[in-house]
Amino acid sequence: MATPENKLAFDDGWQYSPAPESTDHVRIKKKYDLFIGGDFVKPEKGRYFDTINPATEEVISRVALAADADVDKAVKAARKAYPGWSRMKAAERGKYIYRIARILQERSREFAAIESLDGGKPIRESRDVDVPLAAAHFFYYAGWADKLEYAFPGRNVKPLGVAGQIIPWNFPLLMAAWKIAPALACGNTVVIKPAETTPLTAMKLAEVIADAGLPPGVVNIITGAGETGAAIVNHPGVDKIAFTGSTSVGRIIQKALAGTRKHYTLELGGKAANIIFADAAIDQAVEGIVNGIFFNQGHVCCAGSRLFVQESVADRVIQKLKDRMETLIVGDPLDKNTDIGAINSQEQLATIRSYLKVGQDEGGEMFQSSCRIPKKGYWCRPTIFTGVSQSNRVVQEEIFGPVLAIQTFRTYNEAISKANNTPYGLSGGIWTDKGSKIFKMTQSVRAGVVWANTFNKFDPTSPFGGYKESGVGREGGLHGLDAYLKLEA
Numbered sequence: 198m199a200t201p202e203n204k205l206a207f208d209d210g211w212q213y214s215p216a217p218e219s220t221d222h223v224r225i226k227k228k229y230d231l232f233i234g235g236d237f238v239k240p241e242k243g244r245y246f247d248t249i250n251p252a253t254e255e256v257i258s259r260v261a262l263a264a265d266a267d268v269d270k271a272v273k274a275a276r277k278a279y280p281g282w283s284r285m286k287a288a289e290r291g292k293y294i295y296r297i298a299r300i301l302q303e304r305s306r307e308f309a310a311i312e313s314l315d316g317g318k319p320i321r322e323s324r325d326v327d328v329p330l331a332a333a334h335f336f337y338y339a340g341w342a343d344k345l346e347y348a349f350p351g352r353n354v355k356p357l358g359v360a361g362q363i364i365p366w367n368f369p370l371l372m373a374a375w376k377i378a379p380a381l382a383c384g385n386t387v388v389i390k391p392a393e394t395t396p397l398t399a400m401k402l403a404e405v406i407a408d409a410g411l412p413p414g415v416v417n418i419i420t421g422a423g424e425t426g427a428a429i430v431n432h433p434g435v436d437k438i439a440f441t442g443s444t445s446v447g448r449i450i451q452k453a454l455a456g457t458r459k460h461y462t463l464e465l466g467g468k469a470a471n472i473i474f475a476d477a478a479i480d481q482a483v484e485g486i487v488n489g490i491f492f493n494q495g496h497v498c499c500a501g502s503r504l505f506v507q508e509s510v511a512d513r514v515i516q517k518l519k520d521r522m523e524t525l526i527v528g529d530p531l532d533k534n535t536d537i538g539a540i541n542s543q544e545q546l547a548t549i550r551s552y553l554k555v556g557q558d559e560g561g562e563m564f565q566s567s568c569r570i571p572k573k574g575y576w577c578r579p580t581i582f583t584g585v586s587q588s589n590r591v592v593q594e595e596i597f598g599p600v601l602a603i604q605t606f607r608t609y610n611e612a613i614s615k616a617n618n619t620p621y622g623l624s625g626g627i628w629t630d631k632g633s634k635i636f637k638m639t640q641s642v643r644a645g646v647v648w649a650n651t652f653n654k655f656d657p658t659s660p661f662g663g664y665k666e667s668g669v670g671r672e673g674g675l676h677g678l679d680a681y682l683k684l685e686a
């Protein structure tokens with residue numbers, strides 16, 4: 198980990214002493230066991246794997262690798278806890294969830310630092326976005342716990358049972374909050390698995406859950422990779438699967454669940470259109486483009502990864518974007534000045550690099566900012582492609598990195614047809630001065646969320662989810678409760 202005395206070496210020999218967020222308050226154990234039935238227990242087969250800091254390639258900690266027998270143990274613990282938790286007075290259930298929210302707030306600095314260490318995202322984002330939003334989700338759903346019959350008037354509401362939840366590496370704590378909070382508020386118990394490259398904030402959350410005094414087995418947190426996830430999906434004692442991750446794994450899960458009685462929600466990939474009309478406030482739109490694609494290194498399923506600019510302003514917008522890209526700081530995620538942190542893993546960096554090659558091979562013109570990048574760790578300079586068309590792979594496929602494909606349009610209809618020419622439908626953005634255009638556009642872009650004159654804004658009250666290959670079901674808001682309840686007439 199970089200300390201103020203450390204010099205950070207860059208690829209061109211330049212050295213720099215970062216001023217990182219202090220990590221004195223951060224407590225990370227050398228080894229993490231599984232959190233099952235309210236205790237930290239060793240994995241049955243005694244296997245552990247490394248979790249590394251993608252900015253330094255150093256091992257931060259070792260984490261248990263859960264096998265089928267551990268998944269079984271976790272599901273049994275959740276089943277055992279279910280009758281007590283689901284029949285508990287709803288207001289009491291709410292109190293536990295409020296307690297989790299408050300402890301998260303109290304320890305927010307520690308959570309933010311660990312999220313940045315383990316996942317590579319800039320501390321400014323984990324501090325100002327991930328952790329506060331995670332707490333906000335627990336607060337929001339805590340409030341619903343004793344008001345469910347008002348959420349669905351005239352319906353008889355019942356929890357589903359045990360929820361198996363599998364989350365990705367791009368927003369580890371936030372995705373855990375998105376999934377655990379509504380499940381608990383509705384009276385379900387939980388078995389959750391973080392992604393293999395970012396398990397640490399979930400294990401910290403296990404400590405918070407233990408400190409909040411939740412009855413044993415109400416939340417079980419197990420670590421492992423795809424096989425562990427598959428064991429959760431296939432376990433007969435699970436009543437609902439909530440998955441966020443790639444469309445390819447989502448397909449495998451949907452196939453595995455077909456014909457079973459299990460409920461499911463899948464939040465998958467995206468390739469959002471960010472559409473800039475000539476009448477937009479151009480400087481704000483450029484900030485929106487930057488936020489849309491470079492936030493969290495572009496590891497965002499709803500990232501604005503396809504830019505459509507109206508032809509009359511295209512040159513101006515692209516020049517301003519290039520100028521702005523040159524000011525972005527890529528580097529130490531713990532440095533408060535950093536705009537773009539480390540790519541989450543070596544594997545993801547290889548994927549992104551393969552797309553940079555594909556984009557150029559297909560005839561796209563690539564521009565990258567000329568910023569320095571550290572010698573060690575996984576980095577990608579902010580990148581844009583111009584001269585690409587609808588059929589190019591960098592336009593059609595999700596890259597999940599700081600790579601933007603830019604096209605132009607002349608008319609409103611052309612913008613809509615290009616925006617909707619994608620297998621995905623998770624999000625979209627529109628920049629214009631005209632309210633009427635916003636209303637028309639939000640009806641026409643086939644996506645779960647459409648932002649107007651902003652991008653990547655999240656709120657627990659707002660449902661989130663996709664059309665087409667971006668998934669099934671909604672999380673957040675009232676819809677997020679629906680996904681964890683049986684609603685009877």
Ligand code: ADP
Nearest residue numbers: 363364365391392393422423426427442443446
């Ligand atoms: P990405 O491709 O972005 O790395 P994945 O979809 O592979 O994302 O991973 C998202 C989550 O799904 C992770 O927690 C991962 O361990 C888990 N996972 C991967 N493969 C499977 C599978 N076959 N069944 C269930 N979960 C899986």
